[in-house]
Amino acid sequence: MFLQTLVTGLSIGGIYSLMAVGYSLIFSILSFSNFAHGAVIMLGAYIGLALATQLHLGLGLVVAGSVVGAGILSVCNERVAYAALRRRRAPSLFLMISAMGCSVFLENMVYATIGSRFYTFPEFFKRQVVHVAGSSLSLLDLFAFAVSIGAIFALHIFITRTKTGIAIRAGVGDMTMCSLMGVNTDRLISIVFFLAGAFAGVAGVFLGIKYLVYPTMGWVTNKAYIAAVIGGLGSLPGALIGGLILGVVETLVSTYLSSVMRDVFSFTMLITLLICLPNGLMGLETEEKV
Amino acid sequence: MTAPREMYLEIRNLHVYYGNIHALHGVNVDVGKGEIVCVVGVNGAGKSTLMWAIAGVLPIAQGAVLLNGARLPAAPHEIVNLGISLVPERRRLFSALSVRENLIMGAMRRKDKEGIESDMERCFSLYPVLKERLSQRAGTLSGGEQQMLAISRALMSRPMALLLDEPSLGLAPLVVESLFATILKIRDEGVTILLVEQNALQALEISDRGYVLQTGEIATSAPSAELIENPLIRKAYLGEDA
Numbered sequence: 001m002f003l004q005t006l007v008t009g010l011s012i013g014g015i016y017s018l019m020a021v022g023y024s025l026i027f028s029i030l031s032f033s034n035f036a037h038g039a040v041i042m043l044g045a046y047i048g049l050a051l052a053t054q055l056h057l058g059l060g061l062v063v064a065g066s067v068v069g070a071g072i073l074s075v076c077n078e079r080v081a082y083a084a085l086r087r088r089r090a091p092s093l094f095l096m097i098s099a100m101g102c103s104v105f106l107e108n109m110v111y112a113t114i115g116s117r118f119y120t121f122p123e124f125f126k127r128q129v130v131h132v133a134g135s136s137l138s139l140l141d142l143f144a145f146a147v148s149i150g151a152i153f154a155l156h157i158f159i160t161r162t163k164t165g166i167a168i169r170a171g172v173g174d175m176t177m178c179s180l181m182g183v184n185t186d187r188l189i190s191i192v193f194f195l196a197g198a199f200a201g202v203a204g205v206f207l208g209i210k211y212l213v214y215p216t217m218g219w220v221t222n223k224a225y226i227a228a229v230i231g232g233l234g235s236l237p238g239a240l241i242g243g244l245i246l247g248v249v250e251t252l253v254s255t256y257l258s259s260v261m262r263d264v265f266s267f268t269m270l271i272t273l274l275i276c277l278p279n280g281l282m283g284l285e286t287e288e289k290v
Numbered sequence: 291m292t293a294p295r296e297m298y299l300e301i302r303n304l305h306v307y308y309g310n311i312h313a314l315h316g317v318n319v320d321v322g323k324g325e326i327v328c329v330v331g332v333n334g335a336g337k338s339t340l341m342w343a344i345a346g347v348l349p350i351a352q353g354a355v356l357l358n359g360a361r362l363p364a365a366p367h368e369i370v371n372l373g374i375s376l377v378p379e380r381r382r383l384f385s386a387l388s389v390r391e392n393l394i395m396g397a398m399r400r401k402d403k404e405g406i407e408s409d410m411e412r413c414f415s416l417y418p419v420l421k422e423r424l425s426q427r428a429g430t431l432s433g434g435e436q437q438m439l440a441i442s443r444a445l446m447s448r449p450m451a452l453l454l455d456e457p458s459l460g461l462a463p464l465v466v467e468s469l470f471a472t473i474l475k476i477r478d479e480g481v482t483i484l485l486v487e488q489n490a491l492q493a494l495e496i497s498d499r500g501y502v503l504q505t506g507e508i509a510t511s512a513p514s515a516e517l518i519e520n521p522l523i524r525k526a527y528l529g530e531d532a
Contacts, residue, residue, distance in 0.1 A: 163394065163398065166387065166391050166394055166395060167395065167398060169384070169386065169387060169391075170384040170387060170391075170395050172386075173384045173385060173386050173387070174382055174384060176347055176366075176382075177378070177382045177384065178395070179347075179365070179366040179367050180345055180347070180366050180367075180370060180375075180376055180378075181367075181370065181395045181396060181398045181399070181443075181447070182367045182370040182371055182398045182399030182447060183367055183398055184365075184367050185367070
């Protein structure tokens with residue numbers, strides 16, 4: 001029972017991490033919380049749904065299609081809603097308000113066009129289970145967990161080993177200097193938004209498979225946002241660890257205490273942590289020597 | 291004043307606003323190929339504004355910066371691609387990145403892997419201490435080492451011209467001396483240098499020509515040797531009684 005709960009928690013935590021990574025990436029480079037991220041996740045789920053139900057593609061292609069689609073939508077989101085503000089050096093609060101507007105707009109677009117119906121994905125795993133040490137673990141949970149970890153690990157390699165990754169980290173510290181190194185910062189920001197969108201696409205498909213697809217499903221990103229803050233906004237390992245902790249704690253609470261207590265617990269954890277460690281578990285320290 | 295043999299960088303009637311402040315009023319500066327030209331002036335004279343405007347970070351309200359007679363593009367990354375590299379005041383290193391990653395950032399516009407490696411070696415021969423600190427985070431270096439890294443980072447783009455903004459700021463006199471010696475070395479390797487300094491005497495000693503910037507305007511300009519002898523300059527900038 002415990003092992004089963006743990007695996008469920010880790011799989012939910014993995015999905016939280018995928019979403020938290022998107023928040024963290026964008027926060028670290030533009031210093032604002034992109035509240036349109038939930039809408040991109042929702043659209044990613046719809047893209048995946050369309051590929052699965054209309055084109056009858058397999059899970060791999062569904063995820064791939066959603067990654068590309070949500071990535072492109074995320075880049076468009078930045079170009080339309082943030083780029084102009086950014087160039088005028090608007091305070092990050094304005095970007096956040098623009099993001100909220102985008103989120104409301106996109107959700108209502110879906111209501112107006114696709115409708116408010118709840119959709120389900122075709123069953124990719126047919127409730128398959130793996131038996132380990134007396135517990136039956138859902139194959140979907142294991143798969144979701146493995147893909148989440150794998151994707152975040154791949155991102156970590158990209159960020160630390162490639163030239164573009166180094167440029168992203170440099171841009172996090174000082175975007176102006178980054179442009180003085182010959183980096184086209186508009187393009188760099190688009191790459192970051194594409195990455196965030198790609199992760200949103202994976203998260204959207206898994207959320208849709210695990211639960212349902214509907215216009216306000218993106219609100220679950222509240223949880224991912226908590227995960228990102230717990231881990232330390234702007235930190236990739238932080239997003240991963242924050243997501244996993246939140247997922248496991250939530251599942252343990254709803255299994256052993258009560259599912260009503262779940263959100264009370266998550267938010268209490270967030271507030272306590274912010275009081276004790278305002279920068280989160282792995283928050284970035286800034287240092288400059290003059 | 292004698293014109294340089296071959297004009298390289300021409301700053302023509304430059305007007306720049308810094309926020310609401312009209313920081314530069316029609317500044318003219320010529321930099322010839324292979325020269326070290328220095329701009330001296332007190333705090334707030336507009337020296338850094340001039341550098342940021344040439345590098346494309348601050349928008350030019352009026353006037354132009356010409357490179358080999360052609361107007362510079364507006365975006366900073368396009369200006370770097372033409373071979374003009376800025377080492378800004380206070381270094382502005384990527385402090386969370388390692389020394390090596392800072393150098394890689396400097397070479398961002400280049401694709402020639404071997405050239406990049408050999409240029410890194412060139413930086414180490416100029417500043418051997420950087421080689422020992424390669425995997426250390428740039429933010430943990432001493433002030434002098436940070437300045438060496440900042441210059442090396444700019445050199446990694448293989449610039450034709452280097453813009454140095456207050457390289458001596460906050461450094462011990464001995465460190466400044468060796469730093470200025472390397473600036474001469476860099477020039478001897480064929481890099482044109484525009485140097486902005488509050489530390490007027492040392493800047494004039496290593497430069498070919500000098501400009502005095504006063505509240506956003508060029509007050510006077512002359513070969514550096516003449517400026518050093520000028521009693522008014524000595525009084526105003528070198529702290530001597532006339």
